[in-house]
Every structure is written in C-alpha cells, then in structure tokens.
Amino acid sequence: MKTPDLEQEFKKLKKIIVTGRSFFLAGHLNPDGDTLGSMLAISSVLKRLGKKVYLFSNDPVPENLSFLPHVKSIKIGRLPPKKRFDAAILLECSTPQRGGDLSTILKHAGKVVNIDHHKTSEFYGDVNIVEPHSSSTAEIVYRLFYSMKAHVTKTEAACLYVGIVTDTGRFHFPATSPRTLEVASRLLETGFRFSRINDLLYATKSCLALKVLGRGLESLELLCGGRLAVMSLKTSDFACFGASPEHTENVINYGMMVPGVKVTVLFREAADCLSVTFRSRSHVDVSLIAKTFGGGGHKNAAGCRMKAGMQEGRKKILAVIRKILN
Numbered sequence: 001m002k003t004p005d006l007e008q009e010f011k012k013l014k015k016i017i018v019t020g021r022s023f024f025l026a027g028h029l030n031p032d033g034d035t036l037g038s039m040l041a042i043s044s045v046l047k048r049l050g051k052k053v054y055l056f057s058n059d060p061v062p063e064n065l066s067f068l069p070h071v072k073s074i075k076i077g078r079l080p081p082k083k084r085f086d087a088a089i090l091l092e093c094s095t096p097q098r099g100g101d102l103s104t105i106l107k108h109a110g111k112v113v114n115i116d117h118h119k120t121s122e123f124y125g126d127v128n129i130v131e132p133h134s135s136s137t138a139e140i141v142y143r144l145f146y147s148m149k150a151h152v153t154k155t156e157a158a159c160l161y162v163g164i165v166t167d168t169g170r171f172h173f174p175a176t177s178p179r180t181l182e183v184a185s186r187l188l189e190t191g192f193r194f195s196r197i198n199d200l201l202y203a204t205k206s207c208l209a210l211k212v213l214g215r216g217l218e219s220l221e222l223l224c225g226g227r228l229a230v231m232s233l234k235t236s237d238f239a240c241f242g243a244s245p246e247h248t249e250n251v252i253n254y255g256m257m258v259p260g261v262k263v264t265v266l267f268r269e270a271a272d273c274l275s276v277t278f279r280s281r282s283h284v285d286v287s288l289i290a291k292t293f294g295g296g297g298h299k300n301a302a303g304c305r306m307k308a309g310m311q312e313g314r315k316k317i318l319a320v321i322r323k324i325l326n
C-alpha cells in the first residue's frame with residue numbers, strides 16, 4: 001500500500017479534532033511509557049479544547065508508571081457503555097487488535113485514527129499517522145501539538161517526555177534522532193521536573209522486580225556461539241514471590257549486555273500463553289521473527305504471544321533464530 005502523505009494525515013486529524021466532540025482513546029496491551037504518555041497528552045489537549053474523552057487500556061498501568069499525571073482517569077479493561085464516539089484514536093497499535101477487543105467501538109466510531117511508529121503498522125484507520133522513523137509515538141504527538149499550534153502545558157510535556165525517554169532507552173537506541181533531542185529540549189523548556197521523572201523511571205525498582213530480575217539472570221544462557229542470549233521465566237518464578245508480569249520489565253535488556261550477543265529472547269509463561277520478547281543489535285530484524293508468530297514491533301525490539309508451553313514455544317522460536325544467525 002502507498003504510504004499516505006503525513007502532512008495530509010495531520011490535516012485530516014486536525015479537522016477531526018476541531019469538529020468532533022467525543023473521543024475514544026486507547027493504547028496497546030500491556031501499556032508502556034510511550035503508549036500511556038501519548039494517550040494522556042492527547043487527552044489533556046482534547047479536554048482543554050472542551051472535548052469529551054474516554055481513555056481505555058485493556059491492561060493495567062505498570063507500577064513504575066503510576067506517577068503519570070491523571071493516569072487514574074484511564075479506565076482499565078472497562079469499555080464505555082456508550083458505543084458511539086466521533087473519533088476513536090488508537091496509539092501504538094500496529095493492528096486494532098493490539099488494543100484489545102475494540103471491534104464494537106471501531107465499528108461505530110465516526111473516524112478511526114491510527115497514530116503509530118511501528119513499521120509493521122497496518123493502515124487500518126481513516127487517518128493513519130504512521131512514522132517508523134520517529135523515536136516514539138510521543139514524538140509524533142508533539143508534532144500534532146505543533147501542527148495544531150497548541151502550546152504544551154507542563155503536565156503534557158511530562159507525559160510526552162516519559163514516552164520519548166522510555167522508548168529511546170534514555171536517548172540510547174539508534175531511533176534517537178536530532179529531531180528527538182530537539183523535541184525533548186522544547187519539552188524541557190516548559191519547566192516540568194524531568195530529573196524527578198528520571199529518578200522514578202530509572203533509579204527506582206520494587207523489591208519484587210529486583211527478585212524477578214534475579215531469577216531472569218539466573219536463567220540466562222548463551223547459544224549460537226555466544227550470539228544468542230536466552231532467558232526464561234516460569235510461573236513459579238513469579239508465584240514464589242507473589243510477583244506479576246509487570247515485574248519483568250527490562251529483564252530482557254540484560255541479555256544484550258553480554259559482549260558478542262546479537263539477539264536476546266525472553267520467554268515468560270503467562271496465564272493462557274507464552275509471552276516472547278526480542279531484542280537485537282544492528283541488522284538483525286526481530287520484528288520479522290515476531291510477525292511470523294503473530295506479533296510485531298521494531299527492528300531491534302519486538303514481541304509476540306504464542307499458544308504454546310515453554311518447551312514447545314522455545315523450540316519453535318529458537319529454530320527460527322538459529323536459521324537467521326547461522
């Protein structure tokens with residue numbers, strides 16, 4: 001499909017925002033800093049414009065992001081009783097299903113808007129603002145503010161900053177561009193306490209998360225001559241501490257610290273599936289692997305969920321990665 005002209009798409013969205021009155025906003029399953037920060041910033045500007053907003057997340061807000069301004073206004077797993085919205089805006093959902101079961105909402109929405117920076121994003125919206133070169137969805141949302149000539153408040157800046165800083169791994173990943181830093185700089189000018197946010201994001205870890213990290217590190221093994229790092233977390237690795245899946249965030253990144261590792265995979269047993277997360281370096285495109293198994297993501301960070309047990313899932317995924325690395 002031909003990629004739509006972004007300027008045109010921004011114009012269309014601006015029109016939807018100006019004329020619409022009720023908006024449904026949703027992010028992806030297991031929401032992260034970019035999804036939540038982007039949702040909250042858009043919701044805030046819509047409310048400033050006098051619009052009605054329903055914020056939805058299929059899954060709960062991770063503990064480490066509970067400081068986000070107005071995060072409690074997000075309805076967790078609760079779809080609205082009212083079915084008809086002037087527009088439904090999906091953030092960071094490469095397919096509508098990434099947001100949960102939104103079929104009824106999308107069917108009745110006046111317009112469906114897809115704002116995403118995943119290169120696997122399917123153009124399912126009436127408006128598709130898909131910018132794979134953007135570091136984060138928050139960076140795209142900043143551009144929306146700019147194109148609407150809306151000033152960014154301190155709290156909105158804090159939300160967008162969280163999206164950018166988390167998705168770029170603190171301005172570390174290659175997707176960080178001069179433009180990313182420029183946007184971050186503009187956000188900092190609003191005067192929100194970014195150092196406090198960095199503390200909360202990066203210098204704070206719950207005891208449970210530290211213990212689960214320990215289990216993850218214990219399971220670390222190197223395959224393919226040291227180019228593949230594999231970690232696994234079984235249900236028992238959580239259950240024994242009373243920890244939950246959110247405590248596994250960032251565990252995978254430790255696999256990439258081992259010199260020579262090109263790909264890291266984390267297998268985690270979930271209630272009814274096996275959750276698989278991938279990280280890679282340079283040319284190895286893990287989003288393609290994830291897509292093979294019904295998932296998606298970025299070239300160097302992706303994930304999927306499989307209807308399989310640990311043994312079976314591992315076997316299938318590792319076979320594919322071995323083929324790529326050998």
Ligand SMILES: [Mn+2]
Nearest residue numbers: 034136137167
């Ligand atoms: Mn993102």
